[in-house]
Amino acid sequence: MKTIDIAIVGLGTVGSGVARILTEQSDRVTRHAGRRLRLTQVVVRDVNKTRDCQLPREIISDQLSRIIGDPDIQVVAQLIGGLEPARTIMFQLLDAGKDIVTANKALLAEHGPELFDHARKLGRSIAFEASVAGGIPIITNIEQCLSANQITSLRGILNGTSNFIVSQMEGGGADYTDAVAEAQERGYAEADPTMDVDGTDAAQKLAILAHLAFGARVRWSEIPKMGIQSLDLADLRFAHELGYRIKLLAVAELTDGGLELHVSPTLVRVGTPLGEVRGAYNAVGIVGDAVGRVFFHGLGAGQMPTASAVMADLIDTAVGRTQLTFRTLELWSQREASVQLCDPDQVPGRFYLRLTADDHPGVLADITGVLAQHQISIASLIQHEVDPAFSTEGVLLVIMTHVVNEGSMNNATRSIQGMDSIRDQIIKMRVVD
């Protein structure tokens, strides 16, 4: 039986999980890989820190040179987050002739092209299943299992923290601040949850998926994004009344005008696969021209789900599948032409609007008149009777439109916002079925 020496850089939550599978489930891994995967070096910043796994003291060090200088180590799981020193370490490992497995989405979203070009030049490979959607093997499914298809649509719930927070608000009526506190208590949110709740994390993952599925060479920071920070319980309740739930949705869709890309809170119909994704789960729905609709659902984060994805990559690389795929697909290649991004104004879609207006005759006629001028057709409308005791607060109006171009929707919204009888900021969200 062949043996492949493996090293790990970074023994945080995910690294410890990978180390545990490699050491505790060694027989299983050998059976599924057809060869033994032996963990021979682990490099950490602080060798004295207590870890979530039992490893022989002598394989742990703070010297990357122990990996770089060991020609027997063929595959390295690079599990440090952030841009630096992760980026430099990746280059050092590639230069030392190692195949790399990583979970670092921010690094790939930012430096994918130079890293992949460098790996190609040296005949090495980079695997990154764990960088998007945790335990859901979405990378391999797009790269390999759906390879006969032109993917035409990809919609994902890619940030489990946000989905947990919104599910808490929806289920228990907690407001945003309380739901964030609950997520932090349960370990689903960081002390500073900004990157999760403002859509940054989802946009970075979408940039990676959009590259794989559509060949889009887009920087994550160019993807229009809106987060869940200002999500109001009122909108969750109205959505429920209309038969929808609100999800932070990452969308990449081919339209006649090019590729539509955005991350935003979106109304998703109850009873559809995406509409039923609750709590800290992630999900990706894909439409391919041959396969039709396929849908993947699983835990998007957490130690062992993410370790499952890293291990799948380690096994694929040990077996040799990763290298074949890597050579075949030329990911993030400078030679590849990028798909055209479409003009956001030309993106067709349905919209949800919530407005607060003065409660006097003619207001609804004025609003619906503006929509009519912009050729926007109303699919449903809610206006509840106002308790006279609160009539000074104005009347709440919720409008759901049929399909319209976003540009027209924005123009109409601006006109309505400018009306004297409209109070507060109009809330506008996308709607998908």
Add this chain to the structure above:
Amino acid sequence: MKTIDIAIVGLGTVGSGVARILTEQSDRVTRHAGRRLRLTQVVVRDVNKTRDCQLPREIISDQLSRIIGDPDIQVVAQLIGGLEPARTIMFQLLDAGKDIVTANKALLAEHGPELFDHARKLGRSIAFEASVAGGIPIITNIEQCLSANQITSLRGILNGTSNFIVSQMEGGGADYTDAVAEAQERGYAEADPTMDVDGTDAAQKLAILAHLAFGARVRWSEIPKMGIQSLDLADLRFAHELGYRIKLLAVAELTDGGLELHVSPTLVRVGTPLGEVRGAYNAVGIVGDAVGRVFFHGLGAGQMPTASAVMADLIDTAVGRTQLTFRTLELWSQREASVQLCDPDQVPGRFYLRLTADDHPGVLADITGVLAQHQISIASLIQHEVDPAFSTEGVLLVIMTHVVNEGSMNNATRSIQGMDSIRDQIIKMRVVD
């Protein structure tokens, strides 16, 4: 650019779909495979039949020898259904040194061990993504993407015809016969739908998945199965009232006593991923010890979804990934020890019972008394008031139990069935959450 010559045996629905992708989407396939896949031979029974694809007349023949004798053909899509001549053709192709891609689940469920052993002996490979769940890439996901996991549970809706029929009954209140007619009209059911509705098709697919996920060497005909032929609208309505839907579920689960395997109509909770699978869709929910719950959903049949799976295998084989996986996993190897199947009586589960009883004092006390004797605890019970005009028809009782061993449940059911006050056959189904 390298070119790989491909042949197809059998130009039915799926074969025509594969031929269409190979010829009409040749650039895309080349890009995703890193080499050109050229369709050079197609063997059919009747060369004069009109087909659903445009192919040069000269590549179509009824002579298998044109594939066998062409050393340039490296990969063959064998797309004939049934056991013979499919089995003989598979052996001939392997003997001629071809790697094979097939969609024939019945053949694999029946002759997997001899076919795979023969391929191994000759250093060839067999890929079979399209044999289970159509467009859902469940084979690759189990073999490769979840390879770090001990899978502990697999639950699938593997027969789209049955799921369509039950969805029709549920949604529109059609009875079984009408729903079958509707399925036939829409092309979801064969003229003789027996294999689909009696659970045979699902059991064959479950035998393949149980082998991959658990190493179970079980013949499909040994898997306990019940179909949907005698499903009554009354049960769909009661299930709905309890918050469940009925699905033909294929289950493989590791229990303390061994592997539990069966196919049967099962109550699945509304709002869970499996509970929301409607119409002709398939789905598979898997629990792995690292990844947790993952769920896959897509079209389980149809020309292009199945062709998508066959094409993924053709590309994997052209790239070389299939061969690596095939050599690594030793599928259906005689050397591999099989997991122990558990005693059906020892399988724990929840159950749904529907009984028709005489409407007189003491009946409910007698029934619940028998359940108590067998230590069966009741989770919910429905008894609706009977219209006096129909009181001679007896009273309908629906009981949902907490978890109990199937043996105890069967004993209790037999005792209750034997009571004088019980009319008709008691309906018993499993329940999952």
